[in-house]
Amino acid sequence: MGFGRVVELRGRGADKGGNGDARGCSAMAVLEGGAVAVGFRDGSIDVHVSWQPGSIAVPLGGHAAQVVCLAGITTRLLMSGAADGSMSLWDAHAKSCLTTLVAHSGAVEAMRLITEPEEPAAGRALVVTGGDDWHVKVWHVRPEDAPGAVVSGVAMMVEAVAVLRRHSNTVSCLAACRPYMLSGSKDWTICVWETKNECKCLLDLEGHDAPIVSLAALDTADSAALRHARADPCEAFASLSADGALVIWETATWTALRKMATEASSALKTRQILVLGPRLYSVDAFGLTSWACDHETHAWARTGRLTIHKLGTRDDPICSVTQASADPAGAAVLVANHSGHILVCAPPGRAYLGR
Secondary structure, three states, X not given: OOOOXXXXXXXOOOOOOOOHHHOOEEEEEEOOOOOEEEEEOOOEEEEEOOOOOOOEOEEEEEOOOOEEEEEEOOOOEEEEEEOOOEEEEEEOOOOEEEEEEEOOOOOEEEEEEOOOOOOOOOOOEEEEEEEOOOEEEEEEEEEOOOOOEXXXXXXXXXXXXXXXXXXXXXXXXXXXXXXXXXXXXOOOEEEEEXXXXXXXXXXEEEOOOOOEEEEEEEOOOOOHHHHHHOOOOOOEEEEEEOOOEEEEEEOOOOEEEEEEEXXXXXXXXXXXXXXXXXXXXXXXXXXXXXXXXXXXXXXXXXXXXXXXXXXXXXXXXXXXXXXXXXXXXOOOEEEEOOOOOEEEEOOOOOOOOOO
């Protein structure tokens, strides 16, 4: 079995007929501390402040276009990117937008926190975005001296510190792979970037025969505290392409160790991968598949499967999984359907954190 307890959080996404497609969940992120943010095609953003069963989402605000990506910065700071190229910084506790700026000339396709905030209250952090304009941008979220958007009495600002040009098509996904960052593109390549100095591209990786759709750093540490405490480099990462190919890479030599097919049939189109502790999860339209590595043989194998039934409707057995996100505290995998209803899926043998 790949999962233990499953808890449902109700969304606001359903229209009068009970169909959530009117808004359509398009992005999700989990903040440190457990709040869950969900973005929709109509530009709105909802926040769950609790993981208690039956928790109802509350509106945060939104964009004029579809919310494409979200990233939690601290326990209360959230960043969002939209299809019109705009990016916003939010105070999830106060339910207010702190600042909005134009991040890319095309859609903001991906967003990732690459450094932990130095001061949680102030929220100093580096955030990377990838756009439909083929660019990767690095942003500094930090306090400012002049009056402005305020969090806990501290004025905040977001400024671009680097514009990185390497890809020849849309930058579709990003990952932090200590001490590097990774960008995947529709040009079928993965770029490895340094995160200090000039943030220059160190090398390009080729190993897929289709656009890259998802990246995930692999870490043997089984908790967020251990991951944050470790200073040694990330040893491996995984990449997923649009044809369902999953590649495991070794960072010591930047070579592909394994290439596997994630899809059991053409009906299961894998759209995302994520990591929770030592396990890797692949996400498709019908649910989640868990993968584990035999560290002696370095072979990866499927270890479990969770089929997601349409939330709230027993007679309709299958839902379309639109987004998934791993809890920063390492407690569960969260999956949202079109209506914005969320399933909190705890792996077996772990204590579920009912926040």
